[in-house]
Amino acid sequence: MTAYFEIRNLAVSFRTFEGIHPVLKIEHLAIERGETYGLVGESGAGKTVLALTILGLLPKPAGIIHSGEIWFDGDDLLKKSEQELASAYRGKRLAMIFQDPMSTLNPVFTIGQQIERVIEQHQGLKGAARTRRAVELLDMVKLPDAKNVLRKYPHELSGGQRQRVIIAIALSCGAEFLIADEPTRNLDVTIQAGILKLIDELQKSLRISVLFIANNVSLVNVFCKNVGILYRGKLVEEGPSALVTRQPQHPYTQTLISAIPRDKSEKLRFANIKIKPEAPQGCPFYSRCPIGVEQCMQGEPMLEPVEDQQHRAACFLVKRD
Numbered sequence: 001m002t003a004y005f006e007i008r009n010l011a012v013s014f015r016t017f018e019g020i021h022p023v024l025k026i027e028h029l030a031i032e033r034g035e036t037y038g039l040v041g042e043s044g045a046g047k048t049v050l051a052l053t054i055l056g057l058l059p060k061p062a063g064i065i066h067s068g069e070i071w072f073d074g075d076d077l078l079k080k081s082e083q084e085l086a087s088a089y090r091g092k093r094l095a096m097i098f099q100d101p102m103s104t105l106n107p108v109f110t111i112g113q114q115i116e117r118v119i120e121q122h123q124g125l126k127g128a129a130r131t132r133r134a135v136e137l138l139d140m141v142k143l144p145d146a147k148n149v150l151r152k153y154p155h156e157l158s159g160g161q162r163q164r165v166i167i168a169i170a171l172s173c174g175a176e177f178l179i180a181d182e183p184t185r186n187l188d189v190t191i192q193a194g195i196l197k198l199i200d201e202l203q204k205s206l207r208i209s210v211l212f213i214a215n216n217v218s219l220v221n222v223f224c225k226n227v228g229i230l231y232r233g234k235l236v237e238e239g240p241s242a243l244v245t246r247q248p249q250h251p252y253t254q255t256l257i258s259a260i261p262r263d264k265s266e267k268l269r270f271a272n273i274k275i276k277p278e279a280p281q282g283c284p285f286y287s288r289c290p291i292g293v294e295q296c297m298q299g300e301p302m303l304e305p306v307e308d309q310q311h312r313a314a315c316f317l318v319k320r321d
């Protein structure tokens with residue numbers, strides 16, 4: 001039995017001028033129907049590559065999937081042809097919101113032209129019915145004065161308003177699984193909060209599942225049921241968000257959490273870690289780990305349960321019962 005969404009033994013690399021560069025190695029990640037899962041990792045951890053792999057959009061031929069299964073509602077997406085993914089999954093059952101709404105919206109068309117084009121393509125609606133549906137969608141993402149917004153060009157909206165339009169377009173086809181790749185990355189903190197609240201409300205009202213990707217653990221702990229911490233393409237800790245954020249076990253998660261500012265005036269703090277040499281056979285975090293020992297250089301720790309069976313960490317130094 002597979003979960004509603006489940007990744008098994010996924011290994012992805014990029015072919016570069018220097019050779020094959022491994023980017024992702026995820027043994028297991030599962031998301032239940034109607035769940036929001038938060039995936040957190042620093043820049044370059046592999047978060048976007050994972051999202052693109054799920055949707056069958058990994059750049060070819062540079063991107064190579066060596067092995068793995070990505071189960072979605074009983075089907076392995078990695079076994080689907082490009083035609084099947086395009087006609088039945090991408091932009092239909094699976095939707096994605098990217099980091100930068102300006103790169104998704106076309107600057108030369110109005111919001112109305114762009115949103116109505118998608119509605120016509122996917123739902124076959126025309127004329128007044130199409131416009132009514134566009135207004136409904138903008139109301140759904142809480143954009144006031146929807147009729148006026150339809151007449152505007154992307155540059156006439158604020159960053160937060162543009163991201164709301166993108167969410168409306170993404171969900172216009174009745175998707176049941178949403179991948180949100182750092183949707184608040186380029187927004188001010190107060191605007192970020194509004195977008196997060198909107199995604200949370202839509203997840204509950206539409207009963208969709210969400211893979212919420214972030215580079216900051218403080219963005220996911222409030223509304224994600226489970227959280228996974230990605231470091232250099234590997235899950236180093238995973239579990240219920242309250243446990244992972246309040247009792248982080250992996251030294252990397254501890255570093256991420258201690259870096260969160262305690263109040264608004266404080267900037268992100270980073271522990272002053274002395275960089276050690278890499279341990280190619282050992283733990284991927286060894287070179288930055290403040291507590292690493294000889295054993296951590298010898299072999300790679302597996303993601304194993306801590307006290308709570310659902311809370312897992314890949315570190316030899318974590319105390320386990």
Ligand SMILES: Nc1ncnc2c1ncn2[C@@H]1O[C@H](COP(=O)(O)OP(=O)(O)OP(=O)(O)O)[C@@H](O)[C@H]1O
Nearest residue numbers: 014023042043044045046047048049050059062215
């Ligand atoms: N087309 C590509 N060719 C070669 N390497 C790539 C390509 N795209 C991504 N990578 C590499 O894959 C790794 C993961 O990149 P990815 O964009 O998934 O990181 P990320 O976690 O999403 O970071 P960010 O938060 O900055 O978006 C990086 O080392 C990156 O350099």
